[in-house]
Amino acid sequence: MINLNTPAINTWCPGCGNFAILNAMKAALGSLAEEGMPIENVVIVSGIGCHAKIVDYINVNSFYSLHGRVFPPATGIKLAKPELTVIGHAGDGDAYGEGLEHLIFAAKRNVNMTAIIHNNRVYGLTTGQYTPTSPLGFKGRSTPSGTKELPINPLELMLSSGATFLARGTSHGLELLKKIFKEAILHKGFALVDVLQVCVTYYNMYEYYDKRVYELKDHDPADRDQAEKKIREWDYNKDASIPIGVFYKKDAPTFEEGF
Amino acid sequence: MNDFSILIGGKAGFGIDRSGLLIASILSRMGYRIYIYRDYPSLIRGGHTFSIIRASDQKIASHKDSIDILLALNQDALNFHKDKLNKNAIVIYDSDLVKIEDLPSGCKCIGFAASSIIKEEGAQEIMRNSCFVGAICKAGKIPWELLDEEFRLEFHNDIDLNLKIARRGYDSVSESHTITPIEQKSLPLITGNEATSLGLVKGGLKTYISYPMTPTSPILHYLAGLADKFSIKVVHPESEISVILMALGASYAGDKVAVGTSGGGFCLMTEGLSFSAMAELPVVIILGQRPGPSTGLPTYSCQTELHFALNAGQGEFARLIVAPGDAEEAHYLSRAAIDIAWKYQMPSIVLTDKNLGEGVYSFDESILPSIKLAEPVTWDGKTPYKRYLDVESGVSPIAFVPLKNNTIKVNSYEHDESGFTTEDPVVTKKMQDKRLRKEKALIQELEIYETVKVYGNKESDNIILCWGSNKGVCVEAAEKLNWKVVQPLYLSPFPIRKMEAAIKGAKKIIAVESNATGQLVKLMNLYGLGADETILKYDGRPFSLDELEAKLREVGI
Numbered sequence: 001m002i003n004l005n006t007p008a009i010n011t012w013c014p015g016c017g018n019f020a021i022l023n024a025m026k027a028a029l030g031s032l033a034e035e036g037m038p039i040e041n042v043v044i045v046s047g048i049g050c051h052a053k054i055v056d057y058i059n060v061n062s063f064y065s066l067h068g069r070v071f072p073p074a075t076g077i078k079l080a081k082p083e084l085t086v087i088g089h090a091g092d093g094d095a096y097g098e099g100l101e102h103l104i105f106a107a108k109r110n111v112n113m114t115a116i117i118h119n120n121r122v123y124g125l126t127t128g129q130y131t132p133t134s135p136l137g138f139k140g141r142s143t144p145s146g147t148k149e150l151p152i153n154p155l156e157l158m159l160s161s162g163a164t165f166l167a168r169g170t171s172h173g174l175e176l177l178k179k180i181f182k183e184a185i186l187h188k189g190f191a192l193v194d195v196l197q198v199c200v201t202y203y204n205m206y207e208y209y210d211k212r213v214y215e216l217k218d219h220d221p222a223d224r225d226q227a228e229k230k231i232r233e234w235d236y237n238k239d240a241s242i243p244i245g246v247f248y249k250k251d252a253p254t255f256e257e258g259f
Numbered sequence: 260m261n262d263f264s265i266l267i268g269g270k271a272g273f274g275i276d277r278s279g280l281l282i283a284s285i286l287s288r289m290g291y292r293i294y295i296y297r298d299y300p301s302l303i304r305g306g307h308t309f310s311i312i313r314a315s316d317q318k319i320a321s322h323k324d325s326i327d328i329l330l331a332l333n334q335d336a337l338n339f340h341k342d343k344l345n346k347n348a349i350v351i352y353d354s355d356l357v358k359i360e361d362l363p364s365g366c367k368c369i370g371f372a373a374s375s376i377i378k379e380e381g382a383q384e385i386m387r388n389s390c391f392v393g394a395i396c397k398a399g400k401i402p403w404e405l406l407d408e409e410f411r412l413e414f415h416n417d418i419d420l421n422l423k424i425a426r427r428g429y430d431s432v433s434e435s436h437t438i439t440p441i442e443q444k445s446l447p448l449i450t451g452n453e454a455t456s457l458g459l460v461k462g463g464l465k466t467y468i469s470y471p472m473t474p475t476s477p478i479l480h481y482l483a484g485l486a487d488k489f490s491i492k493v494v495h496p497e498s499e500i501s502v503i504l505m506a507l508g509a510s511y512a513g514d515k516v517a518v519g520t521s522g523g524g525f526c527l528m529t530e531g532l533s534f535s536a537m538a539e540l541p542v543v544i545i546l547g548q549r550p551g552p553s554t555g556l557p558t559y560s561c562q563t564e565l566h567f568a569l570n571a572g573q574g575e576f577a578r579l580i581v582a583p584g585d586a587e588e589a590h591y592l593s594r595a596a597i598d599i600a601w602k603y604q605m606p607s608i609v610l611t612d613k614n615l616g617e618g619v620y621s622f623d624e625s626i627l628p629s630i631k632l633a634e635p636v637t638w639d640g641k642t643p644y645k646r647y648l649d650v651e652s653g654v655s656p657i658a659f660v661p662l663k664n665n666t667i668k669v670n671s672y673e674h675d676e677s678g679f680t681t682e683d684p685v686v687t688k689k690m691q692d693k694r695l696r697k698e699k700a701l702i703q704e705l706e707i708y709e710t711v712k713v714y715g716n717k718e719s720d721n722i723i724l725c726w727g728s729n730k731g732v733c734v735e736a737a738e739k740l741n742w743k744v745v746q747p748l749y750l751s752p753f754p755i756r757k758m759e760a761a762i763k764g765a766k767k768i769i770a771v772e773s774n775a776t777g778q779l780v781k782l783m784n785l786y787g788l789g790a791d792e793t794i795l796k797y798d799g800r801p802f803s804l805d806e807l808e809a810k811l812r813e814v815g816i
Contacts, residue, residue, distance in 0.1 A: 006679070007679070008679050008680070038661065040660070040661035040662060040663050040664070040665075040666075041660075041661045043511075043512075043660055045508075048671070053680070055668070055670075056679050056680050059666060060666055061660045061661070061666050061667050061668065062666070062668045062669070062670075062678070063508065063511055063669050064538075064668070064669065064670040064671055064672060064674075064678075064680070065504065065534070065671060066504070066530055066531075066534055066671055069500070069504045069530075069531075072496065072500070072501040072502075072504035072505040072508065073504050073505065073507055073508030073511065074508060075496075075505050075508060076466075076468075076504070076505035076506060076507065076508025076509035076510070076511070076512070076514075076516075077508040077509065077511060077512045077660075078508075079466060079492055079494065079505070079508075079509050079512075079514070080465070080466065080508070080509040080510075080511075080512035080513055080514040080516075081512040081513065081660065081661075084512065084660060084661065101497050101498065101501075102497065102500075102501055102504075104497075105496065105497045105501070259492045
């Protein structure tokens with residue numbers, strides 16, 4: 001197995017859900033490299049936040065971007081060199097807040113790239129404020145009496161925006177996460193994986209998710225209606241069972257092919 | 260008649276721009292040098308729009324106040340501009356729409372029924388401009404063949420109908436004066452925006468990214484139309500924030516990339532500008548100035564973004580800023596902006612404005628300076644690659660993904676030589692010093708470039724100081740007054756030594772700027788230099804030659 005470690009010292013909190021994403025991504029890349037993917041062709045792009053430190057921890061090409069700005073540079077990289085494998089790591093504040101328009105446009109254009117959203121539903125690095133996917137009434141440092149707005153369901157938004165691969169994972173369950181990541185990377189088109197990553201310090205949801213999460217079975221990702229139904233099963237707010245796995249997959253022309 | 264001005268005016272949607280360009284092209288074929296000033300409001304239909312076409316036997320880049328030939332496509336065109344008519348001016352007008360009254364007695368009026376002709380031929384509104392081109396050619400004894408050739412070159416659709424309408428205009432009026440051909444080589448006509456585009460392409464542009472905004476949208480349109488021909492990619496993303504970040508991604512992956520915008524869009528680009536400096540990702544920004552604050556006057560011109568360009572973006576970093584004054588300078592400075600950005604791995608800004616970008620010039624390729632290409636420092640492949648290797652010049656060898664057995668890590672955080680995030684105080688200082696040393700190396704290289712231009716009488720007591728699109732009008736006024744003109748082409752790094760030398764010995768330095776606060780003067784003040792007088796104009800309109808000359812006479816010695 002290829003060594004993807006770097007000399008950078010890891011500064012995530014012990015028990016942080018980002019470790020699962022890091023390990024699953026390293027395993028997915030290692031396995032793809034063994035299957036013949038040139039590792040020098042991989043570029044990971046990140047935003048700003050706890051998630052973004054991942055670029056320092058994987059020994060591949062990287063573009064440590066600005067908060068909310070993962071998808072424009074990723075698109076630019078694909079435009080210049082379509083043969084590169086581009087993986088964007090973004091937080092929920094990054095992708096669903098500050099940079100939402102970029103996310104919608106990347107999906108709309110069907111840029112051939114992978115988006116891994118470290119969705120911990122709280123701002124970690126800025127020490128505990130609500131995000132676009134925090135549930136109604138979330139008490140954060142900027143909303144001490146609870147938020148007064150409902151969360152968005154990012155997968156539903158992405159489905160209507162034109163994303164051609166949609167999946168959900170959790171930071172509990174490395175094997176499934178690795179499998180989803182590999183499939184997302186191999187998908188030709190815009191692939192988004194919303195990972196319910198747990199922030200142990202500001203929003204520890206391990207127990208909550210463990211009780212509700214179940215893996216999709218007998219689900220046909222080519223069936224858009226079925227995908228929509230499954231995506232709507234949990235709205236990131238109400239108490240419901242939470243399906244994980246690949247919801248939707250579709251073949252469509254990519255943005256870069258047009259140039 | 261070897262220096263005259265034609266004003267063509269009418270409603271937006273009448274094809275004023277096109278007919279102005281057609282007339283200019285015909286005159287250009289006759290050996291005239293051309294400058295066109297275009298004045299239009301921010302709307303699509305209706306409203307008053309006009310072009311001033313100035314033709315001369317000398318190369319020019321300014322317009323005059325007085326009009327020799329007025330083409331009035333409607334009543335407004337006559338009413339708004341009749342005060343500027345020369346005493347022997349010729350007025351060619353649509354007799355169906357325009358009532359002639361209160362004109363200076365020496366004016367010659369040539370009316371013809373343009374609207375009726377359009378109606379009779381079942382042609383579109385916009386084709387009336389062809390009718391006027393025919394009329395002005397006949398009135399000035401310009402051979403029909405010249406018009407015919409020009410129309411066949413310019414029109415792709417409805418050539419026959421346009422020619423027929425032009426012919427009816429031609430036949431409707433009688434000869435009144437003689438526009439004589441000039442015995443010199445004809446030069447192509449080009450806008451400042453087109454010159455900028457071609458300069459970028461010459462510099463190796465691979466990708467152009469822009470969100471539409473006056474006055475740089477024409478670059479986006481021009482390059483998009485020629486993308487296949489030049490083998491470039493042209494993209495119009497969701498916002499200016501996306502524009503610059505997408506450009507930085509393309510830059511990282513090895514494309515020479517430029518973006519275009521105006522002040523408002525540049526506001527959104529500032530985080531990307533600062534990122535470009537920190538991550539040392541080269542990019543060229545075409546910043547077309549228009550009057551602000553805020554939305555301001557979208558379709559007019561100014562020089563108000565010099566200090567914005569100098570100071571935009573958080574943190575302290577080096578940047579290149581060039582300010583071309585005409586089409587030739589727009590061409591070679593845009594190319595130099597690419598060369599320097601990629602050699603020094605820093606953002607380059609080409610500061611233009613609406614007058615330069617949308618103005619039309621006779622373009623003389625033979626006067627372009629032969630610039631030495633600034634070659635990027637590349638990686639030799641012998642030692643493991645470090646994107647931010649701390650070398651003496653500060654310019655780390657550049658390489659692009661993919662590199663076998665090596666990674667390229669770029670970072671918006673402070674980082675070490677390999678691109679890993681750091682908060683270490685020693686590394687922080689070392690890397691900031693490294694980035695700033697690049698500016699010193701650039702200053703040294705710029706010594707061999709012509710960074711400051713000097714025109715006119717080198718011994719004059721009076722010096723006109725100008726930058727950007729005011730160059731043309733200042734140089735011409737100085738010729739009349741026998742004064743000297745100093746024009747810095749590079750504003751960052753500021754060519755202090757050369758500016759000092761250029762203004763030495765003057766008794767009076769008069770700065771001419773299109774802003775309200777004298778931005779070039781303020782910049783010079785930082786270096787202990789300055790001006791004795793300022794002539795500032797900030798109504799969105801360019802200085803006319805007559806206007807500037809009068810103002811200069813007031814303050815000069």
